[in-house]
Amino acid sequence: MGMCLPCLSGAExxxxxxxxxETRRRQLADAAEKRQKETTHRGIKNPEALERKKKKQEEVEKEAMNSLPSGGGGLKWQLG
Structure with a gap:
């Protein structure tokens, strides 16, 4: 059954x-992302600085992993 809007006088x-x-899906995705950011950064005064600090720490750790010598431990024992 359809609705006859002109007959309802002002109901339109x-x-x-x-x-x-597609628009609704995008709105829901944006809202979910916003909620997640709010939850992640709850209690943090400067979340951007925290993100930069985390990225820098990850880069330092990656650099440390790449600079380790492969094979053996690095120390050599010599008995003599």
């Missing part, structure tokens, strides 16, 4: 136009 103001599925 009450009709909510829903966005197309």
């Amino acid at each position: 103001d009450d009709v909510v136009v829903t966005p197309d599925p």
Whole structure:
């Protein structure tokens, strides 16, 4: 059964136009991302500085892993 809006005299103001599925999906994804950021950064005064610090720490750790000599431990014992 359809709705006859002209017959309802003013009821067309009450009709909510829903966005197309792609727009709705994008809105929901944005909202979920925003909630996740808020949850992640709860209690942190400067989240951008924290992110930079984490990235720098990861780079330092990666550099340390790459600079380790491969094979053996580095120390050689010589009995003589």
